[in-house]
Amino acid sequence: MTVTPTPARPEVAPPGPWSFPEPTTTRLANGLTLQTFHTPGQYVASVRLAVPVVPAQEARELEGILALMSRTFDEGTEDHSAEEFAELLERAGVALGSSTSEFGLMLDLDVPVRRLDRGLELLAECVQRPAYPDDEVDRARRKRLADIEQENADPRSRAVREFAATFYTPGSRASRPSGGSPETVRSITAPAVRDFHRRHVGPTGTVMVVAGDLSSLGAEPARALHDLVEGAFGAWRPQPVAPTGAQAPARREDAGRIVVVDRPGSVQSELYIGCLGPDRRNGWGAYPVLSFLVGGAPQARVDAVLREDKGYTYGLRTAFVPRADGGLFVASGSVRADVTGESVGLLLDILEKAREGFTPAEVRAGVDFVSQTAPARYATADAVADEAAGLALEKLPPRWVTEMFDETRSLTREALAEAYARADVGRWTIVVVGDADQVADQVRVLGRGDVEVRRRSS
Template identity: 25%
Template sequence: MRRLFVSASLLALASCASTPVAAPPATPPAAEAPAPQDSESFRAKMPEPAKPPDLVLPTFEQAQLDNGLTVLVATRRQLPLVSVGIAFSAGSAQDPAGAAGTADIAYKMLLEGAGGKDTITLDNAFGDLGVSPSVGVTPDGAFLGVQVLTGNVQPALALLADVVRKPTFAPKDFERRKKQQLADIVRRLGSPGFLAQQAYLKAVFGEGHPYAHPTVGTPAEVSQLTLPTVQGFYRKHVGPKATALVVAGDLSKDQAVELAKKYFGDWKGTAVLPPAPPAPSVPPREQVRYVSKPGLEQTTVMVGRPGLAAGHPDEEALELATTVFGGFFGSRLNMNLREAKGYTYGAGASSDARLGVGPLTAQSAVRANVTGPAVTEFFRELADLRSRPITSQELESAREGLIRSFPGNFERVSGLGASAASLFYKRLPMDEFTRTVERLEKATPAEVQRVAEAYLDPAAMQLILVGDPDLIQTQVGPLHLGTLTKVDVAGAAGK
């Protein structure tokens, strides 16, 4: 058997050998080796950016109860969370004359006991819902609210209704709150930026203007505040016709209105929306105001003037011009003072449109030994907006940056609520954010250049410095920008 197997194998091999074998294919000519490339050549062309996602802005809805209470709603169903709060239409601009800080203390006092609950009991009641209420006061209004699970909206609203409608205003709580306010102001007076702000607001708006003082007040005026003054502010400015219930998150408009009726439907009051503060004058700069702080290693520089009220036709064009000038890292002012000169860690500018005309501001903290050169560069960059017009590249960078930053305001339901409250303060329509984006997109180079030259005129810009008086005298005096004038800011030590 073994032989047969071998024989069969040999026959098979023989038959294979008799079959002609095809010649192997001809070898193709070798391709030329690619020329060596520079490993850094890819840097010659900037990578193309991916297509940006579509911009989706929130929808705000509005309703009004029979008693005049406004209800603002932004529905977002992704998570079982709701931001619920109260927006008040009176802010620090409505502080009585000589009583700066009244609004700030009045709204904070609402959380110092209400509806028969003292401060600790009220705080514990909110804590049982897993939340801690917050209150923020601005020149144009205030917002008091919480962020809760959808299932806790009704008990949270019940507490907020007591806070807004039945505050205790206990004398002992007022005295404690006033001491806290004074301690906070004293702490802030250690900040050159806060000192500059106090001097700046008066320089830009004029003594006695509703926007001419910080929201927290000054030590001299807060120390003189009385409980009747705070209670009088509450009675005058808090009521359904001057207030909005703001709901953002996992509730519909119909649900929000029903809850508003349940907890606020029978609320009565005589408060009405306050008028917008008057527009200040825009005089040419005649003084260089400074706050004396001997020995400071940095000088705080603030430059500015009255800008625009919310809703003004020039608002978006000015926002673009201000952004090019100093509104982002690549702005002219920051690239000059920080990147080219190394005078500062950063310099910026902003336009704050309010219910009334808000401030238009540029500022930086610079090394003390270059105070004069830094001030010179501030005014050179302002002048260059006319002699070196805004380029199309600068404009498009500013436009894209502003528009693409919008979603950041609405990442959380608390941001949605705060945005709705801002619309209420400024008496703006519910689709204002959509309109703003449209106006930013449509602003032409000629329009932006026009407002840059009109509003960023160096001659109209007031100048405030906080720093060593000797350096200011020797470095800024010779620039002939105005008469050096020392400003006394309450509580600021200096010579």
């Protein structure tokens, strides 16, 4: 009888070095920058057009116009009606989308690489010759007004809105809803949208990112892609109003308050608690790790107490949110109404105690999770394109991702503690959306600041 020897167990080695893909960068004569990422095996090309038009450029009485423009940019062009253009997109296998942020407008296109030329043509048509028909803008306006009503009824959306109004100075655009208020949205007309597009959307400062398997374009795919983009976008004229970039919002001097937004009969309280934090230019490699350790996962410090030990919540999360100059450190989630005050007290204690530092085991777990999952997070063309385009709006190069993860891998306990100390932990703005009659006194006895109750009509 022949005995087959048991094969030796392979050794598990640490993962090798990883870096974010480096693009080939070229520029058209009209100022449009093109970043080309050749990602083998990704046969659906992801195209992102990052346009530096920001909410701060909206007229005060027309706030929300950027969001409406984003929703209707592909609803017909000067050459085709909305129905005709939708049919052209379907025939070409093109998916178009859009989004806005304080950093700018993002237009996204996904199309099979073999139809990339047609996809670029259609994107160029709706960017350079949009129609913004009256009926489509009217429909989008009605939809936005309905969304505002829904946001008012949703406790998390209401908490985010009230936090912004409490934390930022009234003159900061960040203190008001990015999608506008009912009053400003009702004032937006189709001619106003067309004029805003004409003045603010153009190639100056705009970056196009294309990621996908471009080998079918020839021996020099980046050069071939540049020619395709030149053919589709070369005639795009610069916008009359130069881009200004995102504006740094200012914190109110009296932001250190507790606001209770009344939601009568609510059996849960929605919490949104925050303070000033860093932006991406301040040693950002530490902050994904800090988010993970403090409240970014079910096993983090916050949930270990408030969910696993106390059973007060299904889950609370913390995050560092970068903005144009500085950012936020926020904790959010819902808790049982009857333990709102205790939950807020415990949460603040956990966040403030973290200033004392983290154990070696915590640091290792956080660093490994953030750095070793990066290759999977950026394994697809759309993830690469999304990240590169988002960085472009923040005026950061693609290599920033690699540098950030290099910094993450080299973190020590001391560096992590120093990074956490750069957040303004302790100077809290606290918003609680819940039954004010039940929870206002609970948070008042914490002695954490003045408590203001806002009724639904306010």
